[in-house]
Amino acid sequence: MPVTAPCLSEPSFWASSDREDVFARLRENDPVTWQEEPETIWSESGRGYWAVVRHADVRSVTRNTRRFVSGLGTELFDLPVEVARSYSGMLNMDAPEHTRFRACVNAAFSARRVKTLEDSIRSTTRATLDAVCENGTCDFTKDVADALPTAVTCDLLGVPHADRPALASLSRSAVPLGDPEFGGRDASFKAVAELMEYGKQLRAERLTAPCDDLMTVLATHEIDGQRLGEDDVGTFFELLVTAGIETTGAAIAHGLIALSQNPDQMAVWRSDFAAGASEAVEEILRWSTPVVHFRRTAAADTVIAGTEVAAGDKVVLFYNSANRDETVFEDPHRFDIGRAPNPHLTFGGGGPHHCLGAHLARLEMRVLFEELFQTLPDIRLAGEPTYMHSMFFNGIKSLPCEFTPRLRRASAPLDPK
Numbered sequence: 001m002p003v004t005a006p007c008l009s010e011p012s013f014w015a016s017s018d019r020e021d022v023f024a025r026l027r028e029n030d031p032v033t034w035q036e037e038p039e040t041i042w043s044e045s046g047r048g049y050w051a052v053v054r055h056a057d058v059r060s061v062t063r064n065t066r067r068f069v070s071g072l073g074t075e076l077f078d079l080p081v082e083v084a085r086s087y088s089g090m091l092n093m094d095a096p097e098h099t100r101f102r103a104c105v106n107a108a109f110s111a112r113r114v115k116t117l118e119d120s121i122r123s124t125t126r127a128t129l130d131a132v133c134e135n136g137t138c139d140f141t142k143d144v145a146d147a148l149p150t151a152v153t154c155d156l157l158g159v160p161h162a163d164r165p166a167l168a169s170l171s172r173s174a175v176p177l178g179d180p181e182f183g184g185r186d187a188s189f190k191a192v193a194e195l196m197e198y199g200k201q202l203r204a205e206r207l208t209a210p211c212d213d214l215m216t217v218l219a220t221h222e223i224d225g226q227r228l229g230e231d232d233v234g235t236f237f238e239l240l241v242t243a244g245i246e247t248t249g250a251a252i253a254h255g256l257i258a259l260s261q262n263p264d265q266m267a268v269w270r271s272d273f274a275a276g277a278s279e280a281v282e283e284i285l286r287w288s289t290p291v292v293h294f295r296r297t298a299a300a301d302t303v304i305a306g307t308e309v310a311a312g313d314k315v316v317l318f319y320n321s322a323n324r325d326e327t328v329f330e331d332p333h334r335f336d337i338g339r340a341p342n343p344h345l346t347f348g349g350g351g352p353h354h355c356l357g358a359h360l361a362r363l364e365m366r367v368l369f370e371e372l373f374q375t376l377p378d379i380r381l382a383g384e385p386t387y388m389h390s391m392f393f394n395g396i397k398s399l400p401c402e403f404t405p406r407l408r409r410a411s412a413p414l415d416p417k
Contacts, residue, residue, distance in 0.1 A: 199237025
């Protein structure tokens, strides 16, 4: 029997303690449900959408890019196509346009290229930890989990050090789409616009003074014989900043919480870090699922899991639910750093929109936890995490921690940021 579908668009649902139970019931009984869109803190009232919650269905829709398109918007709520394009760039494109735009930066995020960054990421990680190690306490989210990907992302893009705190603040405001602490959806759009404008200014600088960085690549890249315009580069910049900082930072913070709450798992990993690193990172990615959902639009009448979906209907893919699918993951609500295989959909489930920065995120996470275990071996939670209030992003605003103070390395810079 189908269950009575809760309104997944309501803020109260995402704040409820039985959220996981509800998704489990939906996966078992009603995997494709019609959802109304009442006016909420993160969206105006809308026309409704289909919620897809099973792993197999999420993966199938993701990979069927002809039947389910991205070009009409990947945000849950409706925006004019031109606004959606300016807001999320190539996320809201389909082939062949998406293919051409993604090719601009594919090489910079390839497995081979990312591997060459390990030494610099390790140096940045050590500097990040040394910046707090003498204090005995820190807000792990701000001081470590977000600080590392901020530095790595800004290094790649060539952002001057003096501008990085402001960009990190804008990035944090851009993502929640509704958390009152960050000013709601309008504030998110404003932050996005400011990030885009900064990207345009940096493009202009690189056209007159090229550097060995990703912004120079974007500023000088040509598609069909023409360089990318300032709006395209500005949007690219905003997307790379927010995706590069927020998702990796959230995964790292969730990872420390999960390890702290499962000390046996932390002990196993620390006993032979290298042997268990790959599986542990994948489990943290599954467990955290920073991006809760993305949307597609049905290009023609179709069927998903026996449910008829009309052309033009919005189809929203809930990765958080897919990553807890009992038919795919044994005991999915157990944090298990030895879980293998682990076909999580945190990076989107394959296809042309698979997360561009997947290799980089994995490397940052592996290096961070390796250095953390060595530098602050007794780090522990010193209070409750503060979670972001959002149905789109599974973020952590604050994570108080404590540890035995230690002297910073003699060669460590005073401020890695």
